[in-house]
Amino acid sequence: MSSLASKQGPRYRHTTGEAEPFETIGVEKLTPIIGAEISGVDIAKLVSDESRSNRQMDEIHRALAENLVIFFRDQHITPAQHLAFGRKFGELHIHPAAPHEGDDPALMKIHADKDSPRANGEGWHTDVSCDVEPPMGSILYIRQCPPRGGDTLFASMYAAYESLSDRMKAYLDGLTALHDGEQIYRGLYDNYGVADKPAYPRAEHPIVRTHPVTAKKALYVNRGFTRYIVGIPRDESDAMLDYLCQHAENPLFQCRFRWTENAIAFWDNRCTQHRAMWDYWPHTRSGTRVTVKGERPV
Numbered sequence: 001m002s003s004l005a006s007k008q009g010p011r012y013r014h015t016t017g018e019a020e021p022f023e024t025i026g027v028e029k030l031t032p033i034i035g036a037e038i039s040g041v042d043i044a045k046l047v048s049d050e051s052r053s054n055r056q057m058d059e060i061h062r063a064l065a066e067n068l069v070i071f072f073r074d075q076h077i078t079p080a081q082h083l084a085f086g087r088k089f090g091e092l093h094i095h096p097a098a099p100h101e102g103d104d105p106a107l108m109k110i111h112a113d114k115d116s117p118r119a120n121g122e123g124w125h126t127d128v129s130c131d132v133e134p135p136m137g138s139i140l141y142i143r144q145c146p147p148r149g150g151d152t153l154f155a156s157m158y159a160a161y162e163s164l165s166d167r168m169k170a171y172l173d174g175l176t177a178l179h180d181g182e183q184i185y186r187g188l189y190d191n192y193g194v195a196d197k198p199a200y201p202r203a204e205h206p207i208v209r210t211h212p213v214t215a216k217k218a219l220y221v222n223r224g225f226t227r228y229i230v231g232i233p234r235d236e237s238d239a240m241l242d243y244l245c246q247h248a249e250n251p252l253f254q255c256r257f258r259w260t261e262n263a264i265a266f267w268d269n270r271c272t273q274h275r276a277m278w279d280y281w282p283h284t285r286s287g288t289r290v291t292v293k294g295e296r297p298v
Contacts, residue, residue: 019066024056027063027070034156034272035255036067043075043264047084057088064137065213069154069267069274071257077141079107079288086139086290093135093291095128096201097185099192101288108289109192110140114282117191121276124155124249125224127269127291130181132203136294139266145259146283152257153275154267157218159253161208164219175207175232177241179225204230207244209297211270218271219248220297248273259285270294 026039038060046056063070077085079102086092092106098120101109112119127135140152161169181200207229209220223245229237257265267274 022059022063025059025063027067029067030255030257033159033253033255034068034154035071035257036063036069037071037073038063039073041072043072043085044077044081047077047081047088061089064266064268068156068158068272069255069257069265072264072266073260073262075141075262075264079104082139082141082288082290083107086292090136090292093128093131093293095291096131096181097189097194097197099189099194106290108291110142110289111284111286112278113284113286118188119276119278119285121152121274122278123224124245124273124275125222126220126273128181128201129205129220129222129225129269130179130184130201130203132201133296134179134203134205134294135269135291137266137268137270137292138289139264139291140287140289141262141264142259142285142287143262144284144286145261145263146280146285149277149280149283150259150285151277152259152265153277154255154257155248155250155253155273157220157248157253157271157273158211158216160219160248160250161217163250163253164247169208172207176204176230177207177221178202178204178227178230180227181225183227184224205297209270212295212298214271216271219244220270221245222248222273270297 025041028037030036041056083092083104083106094105095108099109101107110120127138180202182202185200186196205220207221208217210217221241221244226241228234229240
């Protein structure tokens with residue numbers, strides 16, 4: 001057993017039980033902790049036929065709650081259908097900085113090619129956690145993917161929290177941290193011709209948040225947006241955030257999704273982090289993302 005496994009393994013055990021079977025969708029788990037591929041769903045038909053979609057939508061909701069991130073392959077949807085699918089989960093979130101595709105600002109453009117100075121989501125993060133009400137979930141549709149590379153990694157923040165020691169949980173209880181988009185977003189989309197805004201969102205959130213659906217506790221700090229812990233010395237904050245972020249990125253908490261063209265990933269930002277690998281240059285990865293509004297973390 002590796003030293004990492006021997007250190008972390010006993011501190012986190014995913015318990016499995018006999019779950020109620022799904023009736024309208026297939027669910028194949030990527031790992032016991034996080035991730036599942038969903039089959040038996042045609043999203044284009046789902047959003048257009050209300051009479052047959054309610055039960056299937058209920059089961060998609062359940063699959064997301066149980067697996068944190070779910071994947072759909074071989075989906076052929078229009079921008080309008082992408083937006084309509086997102087709206088089945090709530091009001092749509094408008095990104096504070098990123099460019100959009102077409103006329104609807106809720107349809108975020110995701111694109112990297114041989115001329116791009118960067119790619120979306122290269123570091124571990126939770127989408128727009130700097131908002132006062134950060135997004136509930138993100139739905140990414142990749143139409144064009146590279147022949148090799150371009151995987152996305154997802155990590156369970158339930159597992160990250162649950163594997164902390166009781167003393168660390170007690171220390172973190174009640175602490176908040178500042179999440180700030182300024183350093184991330186200013187100048188980030190210059191290559192798309194997007195002008196900077198006068199200011200970008202910033203918000204104070206609990207370091208441990210309780211999920212409003214599952215009632216589970218999740219670690220809620222990330223390298224992308226979390227700047228410092230409120231109310232403690234800055235050097236202590238820096239050391240603690242470095243530890244928590246390194247801990248959250250433990251491979252034992254992760255799944256990895258290998259993209260194929262016309263696949264969709266739908267992740268819950270309230271209990272996951274993700275990282276998109278830019279290991280496919282000079283090839284192209286392109287698609288759109290729809291994001292669903294969330295609530296203020298508690």
